[in-house]
């Protein structure tokens with residue numbers, strides 16, 4: 001298969017950098033263009049970017065010139081990976097799609113549109129059927145597919161198998177979210193060292209709405225949300241990468257804890273069946289140790305694409321459980337998620 005030509009929108013940011021790192025030597029995709037704001041446009045990547053990942057800027061992109069993020073200018077690209085701020089994404093993503101390109105987006109701008117698929121390939125690949133509705137409704141040859149927010153993704157991956165087997169009635173979540181989730185330049189050091197901030201703008205609303213869309217159905221008009229209750233409390237903590245979540249779930253029927261562990265451990269989806277390049281062998285890794293998962297030790301599990309789960313315990317009654325989960329926010333929670341979505345649409349011959 002000839003490599004698809006791809007462009008990273010917002011290539012200088014936290015998520016943009018992850019994209020460029022994960023796209024180095026990708027077997028299906030070749031980066032032919034990168035964009036950022038007017039501040040960076042026209043400059044070479046290595047000069048414009050404040051590279052924050054370990055190691056060097058990948059060689060292939062060092063001398064690449066940054067283009068402005070302008071749908072009138074970007075040409076000859078099959079897939080765009082969007083790591084743009086949401087307000088910018090709202091202005092440009094559909095314009096790129098109307099030029100016949102596929103946009104795999106991290107931004108929240110279009111996630112809750114009824115005709116835009118919000119997808120985690122292991123959870124709801126069937127929601128890609130919204131693409132036909134989107135193209136028809138907006139009269140476009142291209143389309144936008146989105147991945148959820150970095151806190152929603154590991155949560156929904158764990159709720160999916162539980163919902164399939166037991167039915168989910170109610171979910172409560174307290175998150176401990178890394179500073180890289182705030183993008184560049186990020187949270188001021190004097191605000192986050194030696195501190196926990198019990199509020200992240202818009203985060204709780206996103207996690208609650210997106211989780212219900214992901215675990216809902218596709219109806220004739222578009223996405224229809226799941227009916228269970230969910231409440232979240234999101235905190236910024238002084239870790240660099242990795243969002244840890246303490247989750248309390250009430251199920252529709254009684255559960256036994258060893259069954260829960262087995263169901264999570266055996267969870268697989270289309271990415272594993274199709275052997276997509278970004279797919280981890282085990283989407284969920286269940287830890288037996290009493291003190292795992294831990295952010296620093298477990299965030300890179302499955303090259304950052306696996307969700308680690310531990311401390312599976314009984315909740316307030318026989319139908320309730322508690323657990324701790326962890327996902328890498330810029331890999332499984334952002335760039336890796338958008339890459340996996342793009343790999344799925346390529347594997348399904350939708351590009």
Ligand SMILES: NC(=O)c1ccc[n+]([C@@H]2O[C@H](COP(=O)([O-])OP(=O)(O)OC[C@H]3O[C@@H](n4cnc5c(N)ncnc54)[C@H](OP(=O)(O)O)[C@@H]3O)[C@@H](O)[C@H]2O)c1
Pocket residue numbers: 009010011012013014015016035036037038039040041069082083084085086088106107108148149150180181182183184185329330333334
């Ligand atoms: N960080 C995470 O863990 C995470 C997880 C999931 C989803 N997301 C979402 O992913 C997106 C990117 O997040 P991030 O954390 O990477 O943000 P970021 O570090 O602030 O990077 C933003 C990128 O967008 C570019 N940009 C800013 N203003 C622009 C404009 N007016 N026109 C064109 N480009 C512009 C920036 O270019 P310059 O360098 O030139 O300013 C930079 O490349 C956001 O929508 C965010 O909500 C982030």
